[in-house]
Amino acid sequence: CQETLDLEPRGEELTAGDILKDPDSYPGLIAKVYGGLIVGGQEGGDGNADINGIDGGFSNYLRLFWYHQELSSDEALIAWNDGTIKDFQRQTWNDGNEFIRGMYSRINYQIALCNDFLRNTSEASLDSNGIPESARGLIREYREEARFLRAYSYYHGMDLFGSMPFQDENTDPNVPGQLITRAELFNFVESELLAVESTIVPARQNGYGRADQATVWMTLAKIYLNAEVYTGTARYTDVVDYTSRVINAGYSVDTNAPYTNLFLADNNSNGSQNEFIWTLNYDGQRTQTFGGTTFLTHAPVGGDMNPSNFGINGGWFGIRTTPQFVAKFPGEENSADGREQFFTNNQTKQIADESQFGQGFAIAKFKNVDVNGNQGSDATGDFVDIDFPVYRLADAYLMYAEAVVRGGGGSQAQAVNYINILRQRAYGNNGSNITASQLTLPFILDERARELFWEAHRRQDLIRFNQFTTNYTWAWKGNVQTGTTTPAFRNLYPIPAEQLNLNDNLVQNPGY
């Protein structure tokens, strides 16, 4: 009667045999590895979510990452009452915060997806599943990308949490991972990136949305730029080296096109794509999530903002910005800088009540319309088409300039030139160009804010300039309206208590 109990699933799920023996499955498998960064689950609108313990839409990688990098900074605050979400803008989070737990789970899940892909695509695995040589070329390309994507998520873990539980394709995912410290993680991420640098598809030769050599360079440049934070050892020369490779790869910033084109529904085709090094791609009909750019478009719309101008059916009355960020623009809400996107009708600059959308200037950056103002592809107005630029050339310019100023070598004239390309686009003329003497570290930090706000860089930048916790305050930081400094231990997020309970190898960050 043992056999009587041998049943086989016969639903949509497929067994390992069905999948791994079929060469046509592998594109779907790598799509999931990318998809782990882009959507929350297997159904439109984050249904059948990958991770649990948090709402499917909230579990979206990009949305969680954005909370951690932006809500905790001077660039954004939110009105909602979703659990502990206001702890970000107040910098009062603790190790029970469900969004921090969600981020930690999401990063580790993403690493597990990469590891699983690497296991399933080893030559031995392909042999045992009878995958013909003719199909392996593409699979090997994917494999390099999966290895990059794993390093990319470990880099996020290193940046947000410091240490991580370590898993790779050779460890048993059912056994809690060993601790890998921040410094060890740095070495691991660096070595992985250096390993795939020469084996991944060359810069600008891969399909849109797929990682290539320039994506690897950009990630290397990021870890080198922040190396002093991660390891105590500065690596600015390497920043100059790797940003130069990116800059010379053929990307371009169109100084004649408005800055706002970069964040429109057609940013994959309106010229902006020439500046993009790597994007997370969204589509209103085929890539539907309540995270990603759908969140970035809906959540900041409210008050007197007309949703149809944003190509959506309604705002979510959530995100605004602080007066301190407004002050980064000369002339504030009336700045001649074309990157200033404040919406001020019926919005106060000061924020007495965090929960009132009308308090704090709104920001109109992401718009689900094309250059002609037509709404994106989802007629319901729920989901958007905007691709999210993880890395774009402007960031490489700014990183190059910063590394030059910090003594990493390179050319100061070139650095000034790069900054001025961005400013020419911002002002529509060269009247606001800077000179070499204006190229200072404080200027670069502010310029990064003006150019890259809400693109999930701010917390990392503020920490590198030692302004995230101590030294600089903004509205509601420290849970005080005028803002107050916070202890430096908050430069790292806590390891979630849940994971400390489940994995005795982990060590809580100091201060928590």
Added chain:
Amino acid sequence: TVTDAANNLPILGASVVVKGTSNGTATDFDGKYSLNNIPQGATLVFSYLGFATQEIEYTGQTIINAILDEDASQLDAIVLIGYGSTTKENVTAAQTTVSDDEFNTGAIVSAGQQLAGKAAGVQVVAASGSPGDGPVIRVRAGSTLSASQDPLYVVDGVPLDQGNANLNSLNPNDIESYTILKDASATAIYGNRASNGVVLITTKKGQLNSDWAVSYDAQFGVNRNFNQVDVLTADELRALATERGEDLSLLGDASTDWQNEIYQTGTTGIHNLSISKGWESTSLRLGLGQTNQAGTLIGSDYSRSTLNLALTQRALDNKLKLTYTAQGALENRGFADGGAIGSAIVFDPTRPVRSTDPNSSINGFFEFFNGGTPEVNAPANPVGLLESLDSQNDNHQIRMNLNANYKLPVDGLVFDGNAGFDYNEFDSFSIRTANSRAGFFDNGSRSFSYGLRRNTLLNGRLDYKKFLEAIDTDFEATVGSSYQDFTRETFSRNTIDGSFSDSNGDPIPLRFFPGDNRLVSFFGRLSFDIKDLIVLSGSISRDGSSRFSPEERFGTFGGASAAIKLTNLDFVQNSSFISQLKLRGGYGVTGQQEIGPDFAFIQVFTPGQLQSSIQLGDTFLPTIRPEGAQDLKWEETAQYNVGIDLGFFDDRLTGSVDAYYRETSDLLQFAPIAAGGLENFVLQNVGDTESRGLEIGVNAKLVRSENFNWNIGGNLTFNEIEITNLAGPNNNPVAVGGISGGVGNNIQEWAVGSDPSSFHVYRQVYDQNGNPLDGVFVDVNGDNVINEADRVRYKKANPDAYYGFTSNLNYKEFFMSFTLRGSAGLYNYNNVDSNSATFENIFNNPGNYYTNSTTDVLESQFTDPQLFSDYYVRKADFLKLDNATIGYTFLGDKVDIRTSITGTNLFTITDYDGLDPEVSGGIDNNLYPRSRTVVLGLGFTLK
């Protein structure tokens, strides 16, 4: 020979008398008798305690066999147990039988409702007032955390699918009795399905040698809501807005009571016809039923037609008894948009129901607009919600069982086998018109699903019974096996943007969701009745389930129990006041395999839907998600039970007391695991719970005479459960109990040392006048920051105790009965208040509109939402008059006419200020109100 119809066994000591004479005898051990000097044409009368008397005319036969049926009026003498039956006095475990003469009456639509308040240790709660919503039944408050808490239902020998029992497909009028097996020594023979108790349901059957019996009864009821959520009226909202200096231009000039607009007076009509007849070797009963209900929420309704057939045939010289039972049901359920319930609470009462202004209406209903399109975040007009949705489910169900009981040539050996089949097909659709607020953005929507569920049973057992004279012991043994297969198939399809084709014009695929699992079981039981004083019983079951990997597939469960029938000792026999005394004790180990997924142990890959494709290069690729496999095993429950059965004053007063202690281990818990795998939460065998309880049941025959009888009964249950172990080396607590307000918020927590329904909240700080201070909470850990770490576990949703009280009275043809039911020591989280009753909720909306709230805002004066404040955790003790009936039976020559009037849900005594203190799970939010019903009943019995 005189035999028992139920089990084909000979009856010892039955009396056989020639009618009208003193010529008689009694049967011997083999049920045999002999009688001489019987005149031609005389009538033989066969009788035995607990059985219906039978008369057979003597026409010169040399052998006259009689088969006696259990007498329904004395049914309590014979009780069902798992895979068999025994006498009441030989029951060794905690079990309760509730028969039709004790049932709750009135417009009972769902099987199970008859039981509410009737048995200690059994909770029966109407899930909501929605027509067609069956009751939630819990036996000794289920022991699991993540697995199913439903008991196993066995209808005439067929165990129902635990994942989808659909008791509604049974007409309550066709049910003769429920036997609830509570303790593990009784349920262990059902092994891996027994942890939540077993409910044996017996349907009515015809009697052998009986006349045609025809009865028809009808009930007509009206049901109305008797309570509303207290919300601000239009004038109160205007006054509040004025007082606070809000923007009065955002208010309208109407005065609408939205709850009045969405509710109506419901109706219930029930018709039942039953016909029965018994011949010498054949009996028949046919029941037909028709039920129509319109709920109080406009658009919700339920209708059901049922057929119940029971056919018994004896053959082969009465050695073979075949019983065929079938229950068929055609159900149709209409669903109203439940969203209207919540919307009616928060929708601005200063707005009209209807409007003709195209800038503020859709299809004639007022809606909030902004710039030519509806405000996407505003609530939808509650009436518009109801009118724009057409959602129905049709279910066709047939359940049948053929039972064969064959007396084998070996003395005392009987074979009993069942071939059962429970099958239903369902077909449902939901259509939202595009010309509505809810259908506005996605151009309306349509979804369809259909499918079937099939439950196939084959089982057989051998019963052996022998009297071991040498040791004065009745010995019984049972061995058997069972095979059951469950197949479920659902097909479904939804629209995108109102269409069944996607953006490329390709049809949206029909999705297929199957479910398959299979159970096999080998079981056995031995019992000894020694010197009619000590009863020992032991059972064992070896069970396999396809839901587990081959290594974990089989488990062994068992139980043992004993009883001492002190009733049979002289000191009781001679006592003037004690008439019954029995001590019982038992221990058993049972399992739980109703874990949800059918194939958790196999690694699968789930393809992504088209809407979650990923663009790589120029193409959109549907994803394929690898998933981990979990090697699960049974949840195991060990339970001890001790009990005492008592009778006083010739059983005028009877009672039972049971105490139990239960440990559940390898608890199936959906909980987080250490990061690093393909899931962050999985079902896992971690965690233990401990529960204990005390159950007291008392019945008293206050008055017992020919014309006047008055019985009262009461039961009281104390119950507690505590988590003793959770996942992870450090017993990781798990947030549970999702609430409305924000997204993804939970209000309860599983933690070691606590009841699983404990709330997890901030401690509210109050001022000296006892008013809560907005946003001020106790800094529990004293770190000067109020955050997650300051939430504590506080109170719980599970009651400490629940109780029922029943009275049945008749005087000549007049009758009267009622059932009171209550719970104590329970708390609810009032999510209706917490999610609406703050000034921010009313006046700071994501759009140009105001919303309404409950009047609690005037009490709390909260500005900001304080979802996690213990202010919203409120005491919910209650006492309800569930049911009261008065009636009169007119006796006629040809027909008896029974008339009655019944009220249900007549009053609730509680301090709880929400709509209804009885909330499943303890989170009170948008409950479909349980209405008050008045039912007129009319019954005809042909003579």
